């Protein structure tokens with residue numbers, strides 16, 4: 001009988017792992033606990049809004065080449081659009097507006113053009129942001145808290161990228177992402193958006209691709225126990241059935257960190273996570289830019305697509321506990337100010353709180369992120385929380401899935 005790779009978890013890490021392993025000629029079986037694939041990146045039809053919404057806004061950038069290649073491969077790229085590298089911001093405290101606009105090419109001459117950067121902040125503030133690498137124990141606030149760019153650029157980017165309080169977030173990790181994106185100029189910073197939703201770009205085409213490649217996707221099929229013997233996995237127990245493994249069979253565990261730890265206690269990943277809150281308003285704002293950064297309000301980013309304005313609040317803290325109608329009202333106030341909609345009645349709104357959206361990216365947690373290998377010779381790990389060198393992101397998830405598939409194929 002042919003060897004089979006069992007991929008557990010059909011989030012972006014599991015999907016990309018299954019696709020890559022199949023491309024390398026392995027027989028693959030994909031098992032997912034939920035009734036659908038996608039994990040923390042999924043779309044669904046919302047009856048109240050009468051629209052397809054995403055569980056949360058996801059920003060991809062042109063630097064996220066692993067995700068974009070995966071998307072092209074499975075045929076989801078037609079559901080993505082690329083916008084120019086221009087990030088409009090508004091400070092709600094005093095109404096100031098500006099646009100961060102990196103130039104094409106590696107020489108960052110945009111830093112010399114006042115109209116392309118944060119107002120009233122000199123060039124030296126940008127230089128100190130990317131100059132010397134921080135020590136791995138330094139936090140964002142500790143490293144750059146006194147930088148004049150802190151409130152209007154560093155803190156918003158840190159919160160969005162690391163989803164962690166800047167007083168606790170790893171400065172080294174933020175710098176790594178900024179070098180991969182801003183450091184490449186416009187080429188690395190073009191926003192890649194999914195105007196009809198993430199599912200149509202990143203999930204549904206992959207499920208179709210896998211089906212066409214004879215990969216079975218078993219949904220509502222949670223793995224409940226891993227049996228091992230002689231240093232390798234010998235059987236998998238699912239909710240529905242027990243599956244003995246053949247001597248050549250392998251497993252990739254692409255589940256969230258707490259589940260991986262429960263199934264395999266010898267894996268001790270970081271377990272401290274942070275939520276992300278999203279509010280989707282059923283609203284057409286055809287003249288608004290696709291993405292706006294907000295400083296000084298409860299809203300942090302506005303994503304605008306046909307028929308919808310969505311607001312992201314990363315690591316919202318106690319605000320997440322407010323009743324949903326209070327939250328919706330507060331976020332709508334910010335939307336009105338940013339988009340100039342004074343007097344407009346609040347449209348139907350859906351609030352989604354993802355309680356364990358990402359890891360808390362503190363220096364203490366970063367050193368706990370494990371690589372793909374495990375003590376069991378035929379079991380590998382994947383997932384955004386593994387040691388990808390990136391924060392918990394789609395790019396990290398896809399890279400981890402690709403690495404795990406390559407390691408299995410090589411083994």
Ligand SMILES: Cc1cc2nc3c(=O)[nH]c(=O)nc-3n(C[C@H](O)[C@H](O)[C@H](O)COP(=O)(O)OP(=O)(O)OC[C@H]3O[C@@H](n4cnc5c(N)ncnc54)[C@H](O)[C@@H]3O)c2cc1C
Nearest residue numbers: 009011012013033039040056058059222223383384393394
């Ligand atoms: C609201 C929100 C906003 C975000 N914004 C961004 C953004 O702007 N940009 C960005 O790049 N990233 C963003 N992210 C992060 C991104 O969504 C994740 O990094 C990525 O989706 C993680 O993929 P994954 O496959 O590693 O994990 P998951 O998506 O969590 O996949 C794990 C899968 O395992 C399944 N599973 C769990 N237990 C079992 C079991 N016992 N048996 C079988 N299956 C199991 C789960 O159901 C799930 O489908 C955001 C996340 C959230 C929640």
